[in-house]
Amino acid sequence: MxxxxxxxxxxxxxxxxxxxxxxxxxxxxxxxxxxxxxxxxxxxxxxxxxxxxxxxxxxxxxxxxxxxxxxxxxxxxxxxxxxxxxxxxxxxxxxxxxxxxxxxAQPLVIAEQQNPFVILMVGVNGAGKTTTIGKLARRLQDDGHSVMLAAGDTFRAAAVEQLQAWGERNNVSVIAQQTGADPAAVIFDAYEAARSRNIDVLIADTAGRLQTQAGLMDELVKIKRVLARHDPLSPQEIMLVLDASQGQNAMVQAEKFHAALGVTGITVTKLDGSAKGGILLPIADKLRLPVRFIGIGEQADDMQPFDADEFVDALLSTDNAAQDS
Missing domain, CATH: 1.20.120.140 (SRP54, nucleotide-binding domain)
Incomplete structure (x- = not known):
C-alpha cells in the first residue's frame, strides 16, 4: 500500500x-x-x-x-x-x-507480508523522532494498519514516558522495559509481540545520538543485525529524522547515518522554525535518499508526504503568494 x-x-x-x-x-x-x-x-x-x-x-x-x-x-x-x-x-x-x-519524492510503501513491517527510527537528540513516531502511527492507523510501538530509547526514562503518552493518545500498544535495558532486546521483544498479535507495522524508537558517537552508532547496527537475524527483510524501513533548522549539519548527519545503517527514507522536521528549506536540496542531490515526509508543526496534520513540486512552489512563492494561496 x-x-x-x-x-x-x-x-x-x-x-x-x-x-x-x-x-x-x-x-x-x-x-x-x-x-x-x-x-x-x-x-x-x-x-x-x-x-x-x-x-x-x-x-x-x-x-x-x-x-x-x-x-x-x-x-x-x-x-x-x-x-x-x-x-x-x-x-x-x-x-x-x-x-x-x-x-x-518517494512515498513510504507498507508492503503486505506475513511478519510485521518494521520501521526503525533514528536520528540525533532533538530532531523530533518521538513526535514523528506519534504522527506516523496515527496516519498508519488512519490508513487501516494495526500499529505497535517499541520504546528502544532506554537511556532516558522521559523518552519512554513520551512514547507511552503517544501510544495512549493513539490507542496503540507500547512495548517497553526498564531504563538502561538493552535496546536491541527491547526492540526484539516488541517484534515478537507484534508477530504474535498479527500487528501490521512495528515502529521502533531509538536513543538520540550524535553521528560522531561511534559506540552508540554501533548499537544501532546491533539492533539492525538482531532484527535481520529473525527476519532477513527486517527492518523494512530505516527512517532518519532530520531537523531542518540544523542546516548543513543535517547533511553531515544524513551522510554518517546512511554510511552506518543504509538509511532507506528521510523525514525532515521543523520547517516551521528558522529553517530556510534549502537543506533538502543537497541531501537529494548527493545522497539520493527517498524523502518520505516533511513537518511544519506539532499537530498530526502538520506532517505530510513529501511532494517535490509543491515544495518547490512553496520555496519560490513570494510573501503575497504565500498569503493568498
Whole structure:
C-alpha cells in the first residue's frame, strides 16, 4: 500500500498543509523570489545576477556543490539567451530545483507480508523522532494498519514516558522495559509481540545520538543485525529524522547515518522554525535518499508526504503568494 493515498479527506488537508508550508517557509523576506527581484531591478539577467543568486542559495543551506550545479545550469541557459528576464530566471530556477527533488519524492510503501513491517527510527537528540513516531502511527492507523510501538530509547526514562503518552493518545500498544535495558532486546521483544498479535507495522524508537558517537552508532547496527537475524527483510524501513533548522549539519548527519545503517527514507522536521528549506536540496542531490515526509508543526496534520513540486512552489512563492494561496 502506498502510504497516505487511501483517505478521502486527504486533498482538503493537503491543500491546507501546502498553504501553511508556503507561509512558514516565507516568513519575513522570502529566501529566493523576493531577492531575485532585487538582484535585477532593471529586469536584465547577467552573470552578476547569477553570482548574487549563487550567494543567496548558499546562505539558504543549499550547499556549495549543489549550488554550483544549479548555477552552472542557469549559466548555460544564459549563454543560450534563454534567460531574458526575471520570469525566465524564476522558471529556470524552478526547473533546476524540481529536477533535483523529484527523484527523491518517494512515498513510504507498507508492503503486505506475513511478519510485521518494521520501521526503525533514528536520528540525533532533538530532531523530533518521538513526535514523528506519534504522527506516523496515527496516519498508519488512519490508513487501516494495526500499529505497535517499541520504546528502544532506554537511556532516558522521559523518552519512554513520551512514547507511552503517544501510544495512549493513539490507542496503540507500547512495548517497553526498564531504563538502561538493552535496546536491541527491547526492540526484539516488541517484534515478537507484534508477530504474535498479527500487528501490521512495528515502529521502533531509538536513543538520540550524535553521528560522531561511534559506540552508540554501533548499537544501532546491533539492533539492525538482531532484527535481520529473525527476519532477513527486517527492518523494512530505516527512517532518519532530520531537523531542518540544523542546516548543513543535517547533511553531515544524513551522510554518517546512511554510511552506518543504509538509511532507506528521510523525514525532515521543523520547517516551521528558522529553517530556510534549502537543506533538502543537497541531501537529494548527493545522497539520493527517498524523502518520505516533511513537518511544519506539532499537530498530526502538520506532517505530510513529501511532494517535490509543491515544495518547490512553496520555496519560490513570494510573501503575497504565500498569503493568498
Amino acid at each position: 502506498v502510504f497516505g493515498k487511501t483517505k478521502t479527506k486527504e486533498p482538503a488537508k493537503k491543500a491546507g498543509f501546502v498553504k501553511r508550508l508556503r507561509a512558514r517557509l516565507n516568513r519575513g523576506d522570502s529566501w529566493l523570489t523576493y531577492d531575485l527581484t532585487k538582484l535585477a531591478p532593471g529586469g536584465n539577467i547577467d552573470a552578476d545576477v547569477l553570482e548574487e543568486l549563487e550567494a543567496a542559495l548558499v546562505m539558504a543551506d543549499v550547499g556549495v556543490d549543489t549550488t554550483e550545479r544549479i548555477i552552472a545550469g542557469l549559466q548555460r541557459r544564459l549563454d543560450r539567451k534563454e534567460l531574458k528576464d526575471i520570469a525566465a530566471l524564476q522558471e529556470g530556477l524552478r526547473r533546476a530545483l524540481s529536477d533535483i527533488l523529484t527523484p527523491v
